[in-house]
Amino acid sequence: MPDFALSFDEFVLAASTDSLADEPAAREHADAVEFRLDLADDPLEQLSAYDGELPIIATNRAAWEAGGASDETERLLTVETALEDDAVAAIDLECRALDGSVAAADTETAQQVRTSAREAGVPVIASIHDFEATPPREKLTALLDRAADAGTVGKLATTAHDRGDALALLSATHEATAAGKTVATMGMGAAGQHTRAVAPIYGSAIGYAPVEAAEATAPGQYPLATLRELVDGLATPTNNDV
Numbered sequence: 512m513p514d515f516a517l518s519f520d521e522f523v524l525a526a527s528t529d530s531l532a533d534e535p536a537a538r539e540h541a542d543a544v545e546f547r548l549d550l551a552d553d554p555l556e557q558l559s560a561y562d563g564e565l566p567i568i569a570t571n572r573a574a575w576e577a578g579g580a581s582d583e584t585e586r587l588l589t590v591e592t593a594l595e596d597d598a599v600a601a602i603d604l605e606c607r608a609l610d611g612s613v614a615a616a617d618t619e620t621a622q623q624v625r626t627s628a629r630e631a632g633v634p635v636i637a638s639i640h641d642f643e644a645t646p647p648r649e650k651l652t653a654l655l656d657r658a659a660d661a662g663t664v665g666k667l668a669t670t671a672h673d674r675g676d677a678l679a680l681l682s683a684t685h686e687a688t689a690a691g692k693t694v695a696t697m698g699m700g701a702a703g704q705h706t707r708a709v710a711p712i713y714g715s716a717i718g719y720a721p722v723e724a725a726e727a728t729a730p731g732q733y734p735l736a737t738l739r740e741l742v743d744g745l746a747t748p749t750n751n752d753v
């Protein structure tokens with residue numbers, strides 16, 4: 512059986528998809544598959560039939576965070592069921608589900624799923640998305656702190672409108688990783704695209720990309736093979752202080 516464990520000590524490139532049939536095509540470039548259960552047909556059936564080699568990050572994104580899952584309790588319990596699958600090496604839970612800051616959230620169930628993941632030794636990616644903008648620099652640090660405290664990896668995806676936004680996100684990433692936090696960041700939209708290639712240099716632990724450009728799960732994603740080439744092609748400077 513393949514070793515499905517995922518450690519976020521090193522950059523993980525996840526092929527983001529609604530179909531596990533993409534896994535063979537992803538294998539050449541990806542370290543993991545992000546399976547978007549909320550966008551998939553019969554996600555639990557796909558999981559039990561999975562015979563791929565890449566570890567799976569299970570994400571069941573809430574409709575209130577621009578995902579496809581509308582029944583809050585059901586979507587969280589589906590993630591909890593997914594945890595039982597050996598191939599599921601990490602799960603994604605929205606910070607706003609965990610802290611109850613949106614009215615639609617079922618905080619108790621979200622926290623219970625996080626506890627189940629911890630008991631199973633499965634890392635939790637605690638995520639925050641801003642589909643409108645990139646908040647000011649200090650706010651980015653506060654958001655990353657909040658996400659990193661909530662999960663094994665704190666993930667922040669914001670919409671960048673210009674290079675200043677991209678730079679602020681990279682700078683907040685650098686500060687967080689230099690402080691020893693495990694974070695993943697990405698700028699959404701055209702102005703944020705290059706951050707997907709560059710953020711790993713500043714310590715971002717996860718990148719997401721579709722196998723085919725047309726199957727993107729967020730604005731501004733590079734296709735998988737392109738992101739792999741870009742990330743691998745950018746050597747990490749040796750004079751860093753992380």
Ligand SMILES: O=C1C[C@@](O)(C(=O)O)C[C@@H](O)[C@@H]1O
Nearest residue numbers: 527570668697699719728729
């Ligand atoms: O949270 C993220 C990051 C993402 O939104 C991106 O911008 O690449 C793509 C999503 O599939 C994933 O769950």
